[in-house]
Amino acid sequence: xxxxxxxxxxxxxxxxxxxxxxxxxxxxxxxxxxxxxxxEAVLGSERIxxxxxxxxxHEMRINARDAVREIVESVGRQEGVQRIRLxxxxxxxxxxxxxxxVGEWVDPKAEACVSCHTGETPSMPSDAAPLTxxxxxxxxxxxxxxxxxxxxxxxxxxAHCHAGIAAQSVLGxxxxxxxxxxxxxxxEAASWNALLLSLLAVAAITGTLYAIIARAIRxxxxxxxxxxxxxxxxxxxxxxxxxxxxxxGILARAFNEMVESLNSSKSxxxxxxxxxxxxxxxxxxxxxxxxxxxxxxxxxxxxxxVAAGIAHELNSPLMAIITxxxxxxxxxxxxxxxxxxxxxxxxxxxxxxxxxxxxxDYARKQRQDAPTEPCPVGRAIHGALDLLKVELxxxxxxxxxxxxxxxxxxxxxxxxxxxxxxxxxxxxxHAMPKGGALDIAADVVxxxxxxxxxxxPHESTHLVRxxxxxxxTGIPAEALSRVFDPFxxxxxxxxxxxxxxxxxxxxxxxxxxxxxxxxxxxxxxxxTVLLPVSGxxxxxxxx
Ligand code: ADP
Numbered sequence: 001x002x003x004x005x006x007x008x009x010x011x012x013x014x015x016x017x018x019x020x021x022x023x024x025x026x027x028x029x030x031x032x033x034x035x036x037x038x039x040e041a042v043l044g045s046e047r048i049x050x051x052x053x054x055x056x057x058h059e060m061r062i063n064a065r066d067a068v069r070e071i072v073e074s075v076g077r078q079e080g081v082q083r084i085r086l087x088x089x090x091x092x093x094x095x096x097x098x099x100x101x102v103g104e105w106v107d108p109k110a111e112a113c114v115s116c117h118t119g120e121t122p123s124m125p126s127d128a129a130p131l132t133x134x135x136x137x138x139x140x141x142x143x144x145x146x147x148x149x150x151x152x153x154x155x156x157x158x159a160h161c162h163a164g165i166a167a168q169s170v171l172g173x174x175x176x177x178x179x180x181x182x183x184x185x186x187x188e189a190a191s192w193n194a195l196l197l198s199l200l201a202v203a204a205i206t207g208t209l210y211a212i213i214a215r216a217i218r219x220x221x222x223x224x225x226x227x228x229x230x231x232x233x234x235x236x237x238x239x240x241x242x243x244x245x246x247x248x249g250i251l252a253r254a255f256n257e258m259v260e261s262l263n264s265s266k267s268x269x270x271x272x273x274x275x276x277x278x279x280x281x282x283x284x285x286x287x288x289x290x291x292x293x294x295x296x297x298x299x300x301x302x303x304x305x306v307a308a309g310i311a312h313e314l315n316s317p318l319m320a321i322i323t324x325x326x327x328x329x330x331x332x333x334x335x336x337x338x339x340x341x342x343x344x345x346x347x348x349x350x351x352x353x354x355x356x357x358x359x360x361d362y363a364r365k366q367r368q369d370a371p372t373e374p375c376p377v378g379r380a381i382h383g384a385l386d387l388l389k390v391e392l393x394x395x396x397x398x399x400x401x402x403x404x405x406x407x408x409x410x411x412x413x414x415x416x417x418x419x420x421x422x423x424x425x426x427x428x429x430h431a432m433p434k435g436g437a438l439d440i441a442a443d444v445v446x447x448x449x450x451x452x453x454x455x456x457p458h459e460s461t462h463l464v465r466x467x468x469x470x471x472x473t474g475i476p477a478e479a480l481s482r483v484f485d486p487f488x489x490x491x492x493x494x495x496x497x498x499x500x501x502x503x504x505x506x507x508x509x510x511x512x513x514x515x516x517x518x519x520x521x522x523x524x525x526x527x528t529v530l531l532p533v534s535g536x537x538x539x540x541x542x543x
Contacts, residue, residue, distance in 0.1 A: 006221075007213040015206030022198035030191045037183045038144070042132050045146040048075060049130060049176045052084065065095075073097050082143055082179045086150070088172040134180065135354065142180040147173055203470060220248040224255055290389055294419050311485050318356065321349045330543025372511070374409040374534040377419050377442055377464050384415075384421035385440075392425070395498040396435020403442045410464050410531040416507045420515075423500040424468045424527050430491065431525060439469045451531060460513040460532035469526045475519040483517055 052075050059067040068086075076084040076097020085096035091106040130148040137143050150171045227240050239256045329342040385392070385399060392399060410417070426437050445465045446457070456461075475483060482488045484505045489498030505515050513531035520526070 005218070007210050009220055011206050012209035012214050014209050015202055019198070019202045022202055026130075026191075026194040026198050028189070029194055033190055034187055037187055038134075041144050041178060041180055041183050042146065044080075044175050045178045046130050046148075047131075047147055048081065048084075048178070049148050049174055050076075053174060054258075055146070061229075069095050069102075080178050080182055082137070082177040083175075084177075085175050086172055086432070089170055089176070094172065113415055116522070131148055142184060143177050144180050145175060145177040147175045149173055162418040189337070195534070202465075212256045220252070224251060226312075227255065227259070231259060244421070253309070259429075287387065290415075294387070294415060294422060306486070307359045311359045315353070315356055318349050318353050322346055325349065370416055370510075372411050372413050372415040375412045375414050376409050377417070377466055378403040378407055380412075380414060380417040381421050381440055381442070381466065383418045384425055387418075387422060388425050388429070388496065392429060392438070395428055395429050395432065397432060397438050398436070399438045399440065401440045403440070407442055408444060408462065408464060408533040409535040412507075412511045412512060412531065418509075420504040420507050421468075422506045422530065426530075427500065427527075428468065428470035428472060428525075430495070431470055431474075436471035436524075438471075440466065441469075442466045444529075444533065447532075452518065453514055455514055455530065455531065456509060456512045458532040460535070461464065462533040463513070463530045466529040466531075467526060469524060471524045475517065475525050477519075480517060480519055484515070489505065 047255065052071065055071050055075075056068045059065075059071065072084050072086065072095045073283050075081065081097070083097050085093050085098070085101065087093045093101050093104050094105060096102050128147045133145050133147075135145065150173065152169055152171045186217070239259065240252050242494055325342045325346045327374040329339060332338055333341070353402050381401065381403060385401075425438065432438075443465055446461050447461055447463055450463065450465070479488075479490065480498065484501050485498070487498040488502075489496035501515070501517075508515050508529060512533055516528040516530070518526045518528075
């Protein structure tokens with residue numbers, strides 16, 4: 001039985017209370033029983049005395065001393081009777097169940113005689129009720145003594161033994177002593193029985209109380225606890241029975257209400273989680289599309305750039321062919337048979353030049369055709385970071401951004417602007433193979449504050465400046481001037497095309513801005529993107 005349980009806390013004090021009550025009850029009962037037993041013993045001993053007096057009255061009158069002695073001795077042998085004696089007024093023992101003391105004198109100072117013999121004359125009247133006293137014999141047994149006086153009846157005065165004592169009211173005393181030992185033994189046994197019964201009653205009361213409390217409180221509580229544990233373990237809450245006690249019913253109702261509200265919250269959460277999963281999947285699809293578009297845009301830009309590069313390179317030798325064939329034709333006589341061939345060369349070269357012009361026009365037009373709009377630079381940066389977040393995290397790159405709220409917008413194509421930042425961040429990632437910090441900061445500067453940077457002319461007086469700084473390998477001085485050249489790459493085949501920066505610069509210049517590259521030795525590189533604020537001065541805001 002655990003000590004701190006509710007059942008124990010109620011049953012133990014109740015058991016203690018029952019024990020005290022049973023103890024008090026037993027005490028009163030035993031005392032009453034003792035009094036009753038003493039009363040019975042007194043009555044018994046009085047009855048013996050009375051019977052004896054009746055039995056010996058006649059024998060005394062006829063002075064049949066032997067018969068009296070025999071009666072006294074036979075009554076004295078009865079069970080429980082300790083001694084019977086008769087002594088005269090002076091205290092001389094005339095008859096006794098103990099024949100050895102016949103003729104002896106009773107000590108008037110003895111415990112049993114004191115009550116009547118305190119003064120010179122005995123105070124016990126002849127018609128007084130028997131005098132009862134208890135005392136211990138030399139063996140330590142409790143003895144009950146009953147003394148009654150033998151009055152001087154008329155018949156006695158006639159008898160020759162008591163003749164001439166008519167004035168005397170008392171002839172002697174009959175003293176009956178009985179042992180209280182059997183009564184005490186019965187009393188002790190009864191006391192033990194009462195004690196045992198009390199203990200049994202206390203145990204029964206405590207046990208029953210414990211069982212009732214356990215049934216009325218513990219079991220319903222255990223049900224609530226088990227149901228709570230099921231809920232905690234993630235199981236769905238099942239309503240618990242109300243129970244018979246109203247208090248338990250209140251608890252059960254409260255618990256059931258809680259379970260109901262938990263279940264509905266849980267199902268709402270599950271619905272929300274599944275809709276969240278759908279949304280995440282939707283966003284992932286959108287991101288994949290955006291990435292695909294950027295790659296496509298980069299490919300198209302690259303093709304355009306390649307075409308432009310080839311066209312530019314071919315243009316000069318073609319011009320030379322056209323010029324020289326024209327010059328040679330002018331120096332030859334018109335009838336010269338070579339005239340026709342030279343004309344053919346010139347014509348075909350012109351056709352090539354026209355194709356090249358068309359190619360250049362296409363490349364230029366493609367860049368110019370991308371529709372522009374006021375773009376928040378912060379959105380393009382975060383969009384690029386979102387696209388690359390997995391690569392950056394896997395590469396151990398720690399990104400910090402300092403992009404103030406309310407940054408003015410720039411006029412650009414949003415996809416192309418994001419493509420610029422994707423290129424810059426990818427280069428930083430490649431330059432930090434062991435990971436490192438990538439710091440991105442944006443602010444607004446005056447055009448006059450950035451010095452002579454060969455910026456395309458623009459009416460805006462302010463620029464949005466984005467500085468992308470990494471802790472990578474840095475760019476060697478000899479490579480710094482070439483990083484924006486098409487096809488310049490230091491990356492292994494298959495990893496770099498050498499077009500990223502040239503395409504990015506093309507896009508930014510298309511927006512009337514520029515990109516600058518600096519290197520901090522071999523401790524990292526910094527790319528600064530400068531873009532004119534859309535509209536005049538600082539109107540328009542970053543979102
Ligand atoms: P690619 O990345 O395909 O090589 P890019 O035009 O983007 O082409 O870059 C050209 C070269 O510039 C790179 O190969 C690299 O050598 C150098 N470079 C670009 N960005 C960085 C950078 N952040 N740190 C060091 N070198 C860089």
